[in-house]
Every structure is written in structure tokens, then in C-alpha cells.
Amino acid sequence: xxxxxxxxxxxxxxxxxxxxxxxxxxxxxxxxxxxxxxxxxxxxxxxxxxxxxxxxxxxxxxxxxxxxxxxxxxxxxxxxxxxxxxxxxxxxxxxxxxxxxxxxxxxxxxxxxxxxxxxxxxxxxxxxxxxxxxxxxxxxxxxxxxxxxxxxxxxxxxxxxxxxxxxxxxxxxxxxxxxxxxxxxxxxxxxxxxxxxxxxxxxxxxxxxxxxxxxxxxxxxxxxxxxxxxxxxxxxxxxxxxxxxxxxxxxxxxxxxxxxxxxxxxxxxxxxxxxxxxxxxxxxxxxxxxxxxxxxxxxxxxxxxxxxxxxxxxxxxxxxxxxxxxxxxxxxxxxxxxxxxxxxxxxxxxxxxxxxxxxxxxxx
Amino acid sequence: xxxxxxxxxxxxxxxxxxxxxxxxxxxxxxxxxxxxxxxxxxxxxxxxxxxxxxxxxxxxxxxxxxxxxxxxxxxxxxxxxxxxxxxxxxxxxxxxxxxxxxxxxxxxxxxxxxxxxxxxxxxxxxxxxxxxxxxxxxxxxxxxxxxxxxxxxxxxxxxxxxxxxxxxxxxxxxxxxxxxxxxxxxxxxxxxxxxxxxxxxxxxxxxxxxxxxxxxxxxxxxxxxxxxxxxxxxxxxxxxxxxxxxxxxxxxxxxxxxxxxxxxxxxxxxxxxxxxxxxxxxxxxxxxxxxxxxxxxxxxxxxxx
Ligand SMILES: Nc1ncnc2c1ncn2[C@@H]1O[C@H](COP(=O)(O)OP(=O)(O)OP(=O)(O)O)[C@@H](O)[C@H]1O
Ligand SMILES: [Mg+2]
Numbered sequence: 001x002x003x004x005x006x007x008x009x010x011x012x013x014x015x016x017x018x019x020x021x022x023x024x025x026x027x028x029x030x031x032x033x034x035x036x037x038x039x040x041x042x043x044x045x046x047x048x049x050x051x052x053x054x055x056x057x058x059x060x061x062x063x064x065x066x067x068x069x070x071x072x073x074x075x076x077x078x079x080x081x082x083x084x085x086x087x088x089x090x091x092x093x094x095x096x097x098x099x100x101x102x103x104x105x106x107x108x109x110x111x112x113x114x115x116x117x118x119x120x121x122x123x124x125x126x127x128x129x130x131x132x133x134x135x136x137x138x139x140x141x142x143x144x145x146x147x148x149x150x151x152x153x154x155x156x157x158x159x160x161x162x163x164x165x166x167x168x169x170x171x172x173x174x175x176x177x178x179x180x181x182x183x184x185x186x187x188x189x190x191x192x193x194x195x196x197x198x199x200x201x202x203x204x205x206x207x208x209x210x211x212x213x214x215x216x217x218x219x220x221x222x223x224x225x226x227x228x229x230x231x232x233x234x235x236x237x238x239x240x241x242x243x244x245x246x247x248x249x250x251x252x253x254x255x256x257x258x259x260x261x262x263x264x265x266x267x268x269x270x271x272x273x274x275x276x277x278x279x280x281x282x283x284x285x286x287x288x289x290x291x292x293x294x295x296x297x298x299x300x301x302x303x304x305x306x307x308x309x310x311x312x313x314x315x316x317x318x319x320x321x322x323x324x325x326x327x328x329x330x331x332x333x334x335x336x337x338x339x340x341x342x343x344x345x346x347x348x349x350x351x352x353x354x355x356x357x358x359x360x361x362x363x364x
Numbered sequence: 365x366x367x368x369x370x371x372x373x374x375x376x377x378x379x380x381x382x383x384x385x386x387x388x389x390x391x392x393x394x395x396x397x398x399x400x401x402x403x404x405x406x407x408x409x410x411x412x413x414x415x416x417x418x419x420x421x422x423x424x425x426x427x428x429x430x431x432x433x434x435x436x437x438x439x440x441x442x443x444x445x446x447x448x449x450x451x452x453x454x455x456x457x458x459x460x461x462x463x464x465x466x467x468x469x470x471x472x473x474x475x476x477x478x479x480x481x482x483x484x485x486x487x488x489x490x491x492x493x494x495x496x497x498x499x500x501x502x503x504x505x506x507x508x509x510x511x512x513x514x515x516x517x518x519x520x521x522x523x524x525x526x527x528x529x530x531x532x533x534x535x536x537x538x539x540x541x542x543x544x545x546x547x548x549x550x551x552x553x554x555x556x557x558x559x560x561x562x563x564x565x566x567x568x569x570x571x572x573x574x575x576x577x578x579x580x581x582x583x584x585x586x587x588x589x590x591x592x593x594x595x596x597x598x599x600x601x602x603x604x605x606x607x608x609x610x611x612x613x614x615x616x617x618x619x620x621x622x623x624x625x626x627x628x629x630x631x632x633x634x635x636x637x638x639x640x641x642x643x644x645x646x647x648x649x650x651x652x653x654x655x656x657x658x659x660x661x662x663x664x665x666x667x668x669x
Pocket of ligand 2: 046
């Protein structure tokens, strides 16, 4: 068990121009913490993880594991275990041999390996399959073997690169819970990479959002949701995504389709001097109001019924352009296609303002 | 039966030409060869349409087999030749495999001019065997050959390579190794490229040294390719006639089973087709037995992948 820290660590792939796949990443992961790295495809998540594993050079900066600088230490010396997206199980070894391989290389006694493998197999419900080859297992079972191979080693850090992406939706939800519970039980520091923000929100103690190799924000899921540091994080975290629109701002508030959405004094002060701001509001903070009340005029273009709720997509005129908005409404009484409805902000404390150019969060 | 034919006649009609061709091209000569081994056929008693002479050879039962298997010198010292054939085969295939694997591993990483190396290393394969054989024969020349010149200038003993000694066998093994490495290299390079890179990474994270990664990832990953190319290599080398014959001629020190069969067939006082055929059948039997054992052994080790 150990804490992990990235100290301005960069990975630059040579090329023309060179790719800064991970750019001056600074991140502290506490002992026993479950940290999720999330970001869109190509944002450098895997690269960041592989740098920690020692599979990728660290071109600038440093990485520490357990207080020790491991920047130039090969994977063998880092006491980490990794679960690969493809699982990378050794095809010619049985499940038991796969799980015990690292111990065997370390010269641990056969009986001890056997005991440890059996213990891990019991934890993961793999006892029946110990003598099988990976080829003869289902995707979910292979995933568990990959987990087992990591657990058996009792490393100080677990690294996982999208370990659930090859599973079907139902199994993914189930396995997600199992991994989180297992990590809780073992108390091993874990860095988990995913591009799925739902996975990130449900599993991580803290979530680090990456984009183009740059760390955008690292905080608890709640804080990411409530106070995204910039427009990118705001749009990335939460499903469906937050409505983010560039709108004119006046001294009273933000101007949307003739309606002035009042803003707090602090917010207006923070936006001081700007004519426009990026206005963000989550679909659940919007609502449909009776036609007599004040609100934005919206033409319904699509209704997604999710059971308990429905998501209403529609066009709202802002200035000259027509902009798309998503509103979450009660699933039992959704509007119909083509209907004109009035949409209003239900919860004014859930309005986020961002700088229209830099995307930085305005207001304190 | 009727219904069976009604239903599948078309399929049978389709495979019939192939069956006929195989029967004519393979089975008939094979059957005739086997038949000759039970006769005393030679140049003097075979039917000769030019001389309008009918066939006069007789059926002799197992006499040819008894003669050959008793191992007499006048019948090619079968057992000694078999041992030499095995030495030849296994040393050639061993060097083919190890050198081929070494080169394949060198070529399997990012090195500059990789394509050039690849072309150069495949060259021995592309040159017709008899040209390289003559080139090597010249290099092995005891007096003028470059090999002995180099050995002499280094102050080392300079053997008569292609004389009446076991150096002749060593020489042909060297040449055949040189000729056979490219095939192994190309086949194993293909095998290496099919091993997923993340297995190496997993092994590295698991704490494997480069040697352990080779031992536990590369070799098992190459198993299916290796088992095929080694079997092919053994069969080809066992029957490799041109290299030995072009370099060592009928030198008994480099004699293997096929070259002796050839000698009996095409040279000597009376061309002894019966003994040559007997050798042919014995070679076939040895290879069949070997291939069966080989496949058993592989299967016992479990399916690959
Ligand atoms: N070997 C390499 N050479 C050059 N560029 C690379 C190399 N590996 C990755 N990159 C680049 O680095 C960037 C980050 O890649 P990385 O694999 O870390 O993305 P990721 O966040 O894991 O994406 P995904 O969710 O698709 O797996 C990408 O732009 C990619 O093209
Ligand atoms: Mg990735």
C-alpha cells in the first residue's frame, strides 16, 4: 500500500509536431484511495497510467510511489499490478498459472502460491475454472481472472485500464460494483482509467478529468458535478450533458430568448466587463412550466423516455440562432413531438457560468 | 444408399477429377515403387521399347529388404547411413531454427533499415540452390578456397573440407544451414508478429526479466508456428538431395539415405532400380513413423493457444 504522486510528469511522443500525450500532470493520490482518470478518447489517460506502470517513459517531471522516486525504475521494481483492457492473459497457461505467474517469477514456494491463488479465486468466484485455459472462459470470467492476477500479487498499487469495456452493459454494472467493493476491502491504492463518466462517478473516491493531456480538474464526484472548474468538465460530467450556451449578459442576468435569467450579484461581478458568457444548466435544473408563465419558447424535437423520467430535446431561439436544449421532465407526462412548450429554470442555484473564450468557471 | 447417391452425386462428381488426378500422379507411382521393391528390377531386365526387349525381372519377395536392412556395405550400409542422415537432419534443423529465431527477433523490433536487412537475409533463399552450392564448393576448396585462406592467415589448421572425412558432412551442414535459415526466419518473424504486445507488457509488470519473457511469452506464442516449420524442416532436410550431391558428390562421408538411393538408381555397374526403390520405401516409412510420434508428442503437451 502506498500513495502515488505525479510531479509535473509529461510524456512527449516524437513526431511532427511532437505529441504531448500527457502534459505536466500533477496529481496526488492518497494511500488506499480509488482514483479514476476519465476523459474523451485520446486524452492521454492510458498514457498517464502506463507512465505510472513504467511501460511508458517519463520525458519530463517525476513519479513517486510510496514516497520513492520511481521515474527511472522499470515496472518490475515498482510493486504495481495492472489490469489491461484486453486482459492480456497468457493463453498457454491455465487460470491458476496465470494468477500465480508473478509469484512464481519471484520464487515463492509452490504451496504458498497455490494457497494464495485459491484464496483469490474464492474471492472472485473462479474456483471452478482454475484448471481451464483463458480460451475456454467467457468475457466476464476472463475479466475476473485478470483481476485475480493483480490481487494475488498483493501490490501496493492497482492500475486498471478500461477493464470493463469488453463486457456487456448489465455485466459492466455488476462488475463495477464488485470492483469497488473489492477495492474497499483490500484497501489498495487504485488508479482506474475509463472513458465512461458514469463509471467514473460511481466508482471513484476522486475523479481526475483529462483533456488533450492536460488535467482539467480532480475532485470528488459530487464536487465535479456541483462545481465544474470549466466548461469542458461541465459538459463531460453528468448524463445527459449540461446545456452549455453562449448568451449575452446584462446587469440583471443572462439573456435567453427574451427571458432574463436573474443571476446572483457575485456572478455578475465575476463576469464583469464581458458581453457574453457561457451559460450552463443541467437538464434536471430546467423544467416545463404552464404556458401562461414566463419562460423560453421551445419546440420539442425529440422525446427520450427513460421510464421514471423523460428527456425532452428541443430548439430554443437565442439571438438569431436556434439552439438545442435538453430538459429532464417527469416520465409520465412528457410533451409530444412538435409541441411548443415553455421552459424555465427551476433551480437558480444550479446555474454555472463560464468564460466564453477560456471556458474557466466565473464566480467564486 | 440410393438416396445417398441421389442426394450427393453432384458433390462426388465435383471431387472426382481431383481424385483421379491424385490417383494418377501420386498413388500409381507410389504403388509401382512399392511393387519394384519386391523384384530384382535393374537396367538389364527392365522392359526396353527401344531394343524391343520385354521385361524379364522376377519377383524376389523380401530379399531386397533383407539385403538392405542387414546393413552390408554393398547395399549402402543402411544403419550407418541412417545415423548419418539423422545427424544431418537434426543438426541442420537445429541451426535453422535457432539462427532463424535469433534473426527474426532482431528484425522484429524497430531498427533502421529493417526492410534492407530483411531483403538481404532472404537472399540465400532466392538464389537457385545449385548456384549457391557451387559457390560454396569453391569456398571450401582446400587450397584456393577463401575459407581455408582465412583459416591459414589466422594461423588455424586448414582441413580438407570435402575430402574423405567427416569434414565433408560438416561442410554440407554448414551450406544447408545457410540455405535454410531464411525460410525459418520469415516463418518465425510472422509468428513473432502475431504475439500481442500487451502480453509482453503484462509479463514485464509481473516482474519477468527479458529471458523470462522470452521463455514464457515468446516461445509459447511461437508454438504452433514452430511445430509446423520444424516438422516441415525435418522432412525437407531428411530428403535434401541437391545440396549434398552438388557439393560432396558421391562422397560416402556425406552420404544420406536419399543420395544413396539416387546413386543406386543412376550410377553403378547396373542401375539397381529395386534397391533404390527399397530405400525410397524405407525413407517414407521412417518419415511416417517420425511424423506420427511428433504429432502424438505435440498433442500430449496440449493444444496450442
Ligand atoms: N506510441 C505512440 N506514438 C505517438 N503518439 C501516441 C502513441 N501512443 C499514444 N499516442 C497519442 O497520445 C495521445 C493519448 O493517447 P492515449 O492512448 O493515452 O489516449 P486515451 O486517453 O487512453 O484514449 P482512449 O480512451 O481512446 O483509450 C493520443 O493522441 C495518441 O494518438
Ligand atoms: Mg486508452
